[in-house]
Amino acid sequence: LSNRNLIINGAMQVAQRGTQTNQTTAYTACDRFQFAVVGAAVITSSQDTTVPSGQGFSNSLKLDVTTADSSLAASDFAFLRHKIEAQNLQHLNYGTSSAKSLTLSFWVRSSKTGTHIAELRHDDATYFNSQAYTISSADVWQKVTLTYDGYVTTAINNDNGAGINVNWWLAAGSDYSGGTLSSNTWQNTSANRAVGQVNVMDSTSNTFYITGVQLEVGEQATPFEH
Numbered sequence: 336l337s338n339r340n341l342i343i344n345g346a347m348q349v350a351q352r353g354t355q356t357n358q359t360t361a362y363t364a365c366d367r368f369q370f371a372v373v374g375a376a377v378i379t380s381s382q383d384t385t386v387p388s389g390q391g392f393s394n395s396l397k398l399d400v401t402t403a404d405s406s407l408a409a410s411d412f413a414f415l416r417h418k419i420e421a422q423n424l425q426h427l428n429y430g431t432s433s434a435k436s437l438t439l440s441f442w443v444r445s446s447k448t449g450t451h452i453a454e455l456r457h458d459d460a461t462y463f464n465s466q467a468y469t470i471s472s473a474d475v476w477q478k479v480t481l482t483y484d485g486y487v488t489t490a491i492n493n494d495n496g497a498g499i500n501v502n503w504w505l506a507a508g509s510d511y512s513g514g515t516l517s518s519n520t521w522q523n524t525s526a527n528r529a530v531g532q533v534n535v536m537d538s539t540s541n542t543f544y545i546t547g548v549q550l551e552v553g554e555q556a557t558p559f560e561h
Contacts, residue, residue: 340560341419342501343367345441345548347394350382358402365396367417374411376506376536377402385544387442387476391561395442395546404506405537411508412529413536414454415545421459421491421498427552429457434485439501440556442547444476446540449533452504452516453481458497460489462521463528478547480556486521501550504528505535505543 349366356379357363357370363380370378383397396415404411427435439453447470454465464486468479491498504511507529514526535541547559 336557337560339549339551339557341423341550342417342548345546346392346559346561347382347396347546350394354379354381356401363396363398363415368396369416369418370398370413371416372413374404374408374413374506374508374536375402376400376404376413383544385444386546387478390442390547391559392442392546395544398505398543400536400539400541403537403539405534407506407508407534409509411506412504412511413506415503415505417501417548418497419499419501419550421494421496424491424498425493427485427491429486430488430490432487434487435552436482436485436554438480438482438551438553438556440478440480440547440549440559441545442476442478443470444474444544445470445535446473446542447533447535448473450531452507452529452532453479454502454504454528455483456500456502457486457489457491457521458500459492460486462486462489462523464519464521465516465528466518467516467531482519482554484519484521488521501548503545504532506537507532
């Protein structure tokens, strides 16, 4: 069961940049995790020691809203993303009838309850696969597990560009949320990407923590690969 996790630094142990003020699209405090934003929202990102109890984690990535965007324009958005190099994904067999399913699991904690969207983006095809999860209790760690079908139409290029992006939506204007969510369906309509997403950026009281991120081949989540 070794070498399953396609995510690098999923336990947020490496934080070479230190605490960051993220007001444009840029990497956060924890290596490999990037904050992407359009609009007024500004966050402070930091490596934190708040973690789910008994799971073997020492660190999490904390996003703290420092400038709110409570009235989203149509084109505004905010999400956390992790890019996976295309040459590391050839074994997924995308673009063939044997394209493999992927299971994403992670621990999350937020002060903003409600519907959140976790999305895979096939970078070479510009197709998206979005699924909703619910944060039901504020400031409580919960584990989320989502399985995504493989994409049979277009292959992932064998190069060092981005092959798949994993996106955790935090805010979405109507350009990204005004359509219809078709869970676990690959599609290329921007308005369908983040339907129902709550606005985590709407108050400076809001925080978002994540750790234990794992993306692996198959339809079952296995224990985190420490």
